[in-house]
Amino acid sequence: MSVFKGLYEYRELLKTSIKKDIRGKYKSSILGVIWSFLNPLLQLAVYAIVFPLIMKSNIPNYTVFVCCGLIPWTFFSTAISRTSFVMIENANIIKKVYFPREILPISIVTSEMVNFIISTVIILAFVMAYGIGFSWYIVFYPVILIIQYILLIGISLLVSSITVYIRDLQHFIGILLQLLFYATPIVYGLDIIPESFRWILKINPMSYIIDGYRSIFYYQKMPDFVGLGIVLAISVILCIIGYLVFNKLQKRFAEEL
Amino acid sequence: MENNYSIEVQDVYKTFNVYLDKANSLKEKLLFWQRNKKEIREVLKGINLNINKGEAVALIGVNGSGKSTLLKLMTKIIYPNKGKIITNGKLTSLLELGAGFHPDFSGRENIYFNASIFGLTKKQIDERVDKIIEFSELEKYIDNPVRTYSSGMFMRLAFAVAINVDAEILLVDEILSVGDQHFQEKCLNKMKELKDEGKTMVFVTHNLESAKELCDRTVWLHQGVIRMDGNTDEVINEYLKETK
Numbered sequence: 001m002s003v004f005k006g007l008y009e010y011r012e013l014l015k016t017s018i019k020k021d022i023r024g025k026y027k028s029s030i031l032g033v034i035w036s037f038l039n040p041l042l043q044l045a046v047y048a049i050v051f052p053l054i055m056k057s058n059i060p061n062y063t064v065f066v067c068c069g070l071i072p073w074t075f076f077s078t079a080i081s082r083t084s085f086v087m088i089e090n091a092n093i094i095k096k097v098y099f100p101r102e103i104l105p106i107s108i109v110t111s112e113m114v115n116f117i118i119s120t121v122i123i124l125a126f127v128m129a130y131g132i133g134f135s136w137y138i139v140f141y142p143v144i145l146i147i148q149y150i151l152l153i154g155i156s157l158l159v160s161s162i163t164v165y166i167r168d169l170q171h172f173i174g175i176l177l178q179l180l181f182y183a184t185p186i187v188y189g190l191d192i193i194p195e196s197f198r199w200i201l202k203i204n205p206m207s208y209i210i211d212g213y214r215s216i217f218y219y220q221k222m223p224d225f226v227g228l229g230i231v232l233a234i235s236v237i238l239c240i241i242g243y244l245v246f247n248k249l250q251k252r253f254a255e256e257l
Numbered sequence: 258m259e260n261n262y263s264i265e266v267q268d269v270y271k272t273f274n275v276y277l278d279k280a281n282s283l284k285e286k287l288l289f290w291q292r293n294k295k296e297i298r299e300v301l302k303g304i305n306l307n308i309n310k311g312e313a314v315a316l317i318g319v320n321g322s323g324k325s326t327l328l329k330l331m332t333k334i335i336y337p338n339k340g341k342i343i344t345n346g347k348l349t350s351l352l353e354l355g356a357g358f359h360p361d362f363s364g365r366e367n368i369y370f371n372a373s374i375f376g377l378t379k380k381q382i383d384e385r386v387d388k389i390i391e392f393s394e395l396e397k398y399i400d401n402p403v404r405t406y407s408s409g410m411f412m413r414l415a416f417a418v419a420i421n422v423d424a425e426i427l428l429v430d431e432i433l434s435v436g437d438q439h440f441q442e443k444c445l446n447k448m449k450e451l452k453d454e455g456k457t458m459v460f461v462t463h464n465l466e467s468a469k470e471l472c473d474r475t476v477w478l479h480q481g482v483i484r485m486d487g488n489t490d491e492v493i494n495e496y497l498k499e500t501k
Contacts, residue, residue, distance in 0.1 A: 012373040012382070020359075020370070096353045097374050098332045168284065251336040254329070255273065 003243060006100040014103050014110075021111035040074050040119060047187050059189055061218075067126045068214040069186035075116035076152065076206060077177045079109045083156035084163045084170045091257040101250045102243070105156040113149055127217055135220040144212040144223065147232045151205060154238030161249040164256050184210055205231045262345065263426050263457035264331060266306040269340035271326055273298045300326045302481040304340070310425075311455040315468035315489065317496055318478035324461040327478070328352065328428050331459065346425030346457070349375055353430070354415035360404035364395060367403050368418055375422045385421050392447070393417035394440075413440055420447055426457045445470065465493050 007014065047070065048063040059065050083105045087094065090104055120141075127134065163169045184206045185193075193201065201207045208227040215223040275296045300323045308314055316324045329335050330342055332350040357374045358367050368389055372382045390399050393413045395406075403411065420427075429448075448471055452458060462468050468475060468489060475492040477485040485492050 010373070010376050012378045013376070015379075016370055016373045093357045093374065095334065097357060098334050098348075098350065099374050099376065254334045 003100075003102070007103070007106075010100055010103060013099055014107055017103065017107040018111045018114070021107060022114055036115060037119065037122065040071055040122060043074075044070055044122075051187050055188070055192070057188070057192070061130045061132065064123075064126045064130050064132060064218055065189070065214070066187055067123055068218045069184070069210045071119050071123055072116065072148065072210055072213050073181065073184065073186050073206070074119070075112055076148065076209075077181070078115075079112040079152050080155055080159060081170075081173060081177060082108050082112070083160040084173050086160050087164045087253060087257065088167075094257055095254045101253060102157065102246060105160040106153060109149065109152045109156050112152075113145070117145070123213075123217055132218070132220070135216070137216040137220055137222065140212070140216050140223055144209060144216070144228065147212075147228055147235060148209050150239060151209070151231065151235035154235055154240075154242040157239070157242030157246040161246040161253075164249065164253055180204070180206065186210060205234060261309060262307050262343075263310045263312070264306070264308040264345075264459070265341075265343040266304050266327070266331075267341045267343075269301055269304045269327075269330065269337045269342060270299070271301040271323075271330060271335070271337050273300055300481055301330075301337075304481075304483060306476065306483065306486070308457060308459065310345075310457055311452075312474060313452050313458040313472045314460070315472040315475045316459060316461045316478060317463070317465070317468065317475060317493070318484075319500065322478040323481045324478050325352075325430055328430055328459065328461055331428055344426060347376070347423075348426040348428065349419060349422045349424035350428040351416070351419045351430065352428070354412050354419065358403055358411070358415065361402055363402055364393075364399040364406070364414055365390075367414070371415070371418045372422065375419070375424070377422060385423075389414075389417045389421050392421065392443075409437065409440075416444060420444070420451070424456070426459075427451065428459050430461045431463065465497075469493065 044063070044067055047066050051057065051066070052062055086104045086108055087101075093099075094101065124134075159169070159173065163173075183200050183204055185201060190198070190201065208224065208231045212223040212228055215221050275298050304323075304327060316327065318324050326335070328350065329352065330337055331344065332348060332352065333342075334350075334352070357371050359370065362370065365386070368386055369379075369382055372385070372389075373379075377385075390396055393399075393410075393416075395410060395414055398406065398410065403414070406414070445467060448458065452471065458471075460468065460472065472489050474487065475489040476483055477492050477496050485495055
């Protein structure tokens with residue numbers, strides 16, 4: 001419980017660092033805003049052009065299909081790769097002032113979430129442009145979002161604290177994220193994967209989250225709440241483990257950095 | 258009974274691993290595992306110290322005696338290997354001034370950011386911001402980016418923030434040398450004021466004059482143990498005898 005007390009006492013720091021992070025991104029230039037849209041859009045263009053060429057896919061509205069997976073994935077992967085740097089970036093403050101260290105990864109994940117919510121406009125625009133329209137299932141968007149957020153908090157606590165001790169983890173994480181990208185049904189549908197490999201997708205929590213977003217925007221059906229419920233349970237457990245590990249490791253941050 | 262103490266240091270030991278050539282990455286750890294020589298340096302060896310509420314204590318000692326380490330342990334930036342440190346009340350440390358300052362932001366924005374690192378809420382900062390600006394004497398420049406400040410201005414702003422946090426315990430590391438004579442005196446007066454308000458203070462200092470002026474009690478650290486603890490004048494006399 002002391003976790004929440006500490007975070008509450010330092011809520012202003014949490015707020016300012018989230019604001020600073022978001023403002024830094026969109027600061028002063030319109031280009032900043034454009035970039036944060038352009039990046040996923042260009043990526044989307046690449047996948048939407050390349051994959052139908054090399055793969056025989058019979059997915060209707062393939063661009064929308066990829067879009068629904070790619071945008072949440074970008075949220076996931078940028079949040080994780082950024083938290084692997086966060087302690088080293090802030091070494092200066094960590095060595096000199098006391099504050100609850102978990103504020104740093106939490107503020108990164110939160111500001112990336114805000115960024116994702118803004119980027120959701122892209123999904124909505126594509127859904128409209130392709131004439132798919134909206135359904136009332138969109139009300140489940142916040143539910144899936146919160147599950148993804150909790151999952152990311154758990155992972156970021158682990159990643160941010162372990163990288164202080166093992167710096168190379170940053171590079172592994174980059175590779176791991178790339179692998180995971182292909183182990184998640186983002187650019188392809190579940191049906192093209194041979195039965196013998198489907199277990200990989202089944203143990204990957206991001207599959208359920210991506211599938212959730214896709215259900216509400218693309219398929220316009222009820223998300224798989226059993227799967228999402230399991231992901232939620234795993235995420236909560238991950239948060240607890242993450243916090244315990246973080247708490248143990250953070251005691252020597254100032255010495256190791 | 259217990260609550261009469263602001264800071265309780267119970268049998269604290271602290272060692273640092275000093276890597277002569279540190280292998281930071283996994284590659285280096287695997288390739289040069291034999292190179293990873295480390296020296297274990299014992300900095301504090303069994304410190305017991307109770308500081309009462311409202312007491313102003315100076316920590317003195319030669320370089321490397323563990324004064325700053327003890328202070329860092331009190332702020333929870335680092336943790337002891339053995340023993341326990343209990344602090345009662347809101348604590349602010351002035352270890353290094355302006356640690357969280359962002360050079361591109363204005364002085365005013367940095368006040369908000371820095372004060373939030375000390376755990377203040379927006380409302381509390383709003384109440385204090387004028388006082389902070391006034392104390393720093395930077396009214397004209399407060400909306401300029403901090404990178405345009407001279408080092409003296411920078412220090413003044415940082416000190417003004419830290420001193421106005423209204424903590425119950427104030428830990429200060431060798432910063433009474435901020436700014437010019439006039440500002441130093443102002444700091445000293447502010448410290449005295451805070452002391453009269455009943456705040457607990459711990460100073461690490463080499464300036465024995467200011468220690469005499471501010472503190473009733475002085476702790477002399479020598480090679481990681483407490484050599485002497487008592488009335489400031491007596492301890493400083495002994496200390497001077499020893500070091501001369």
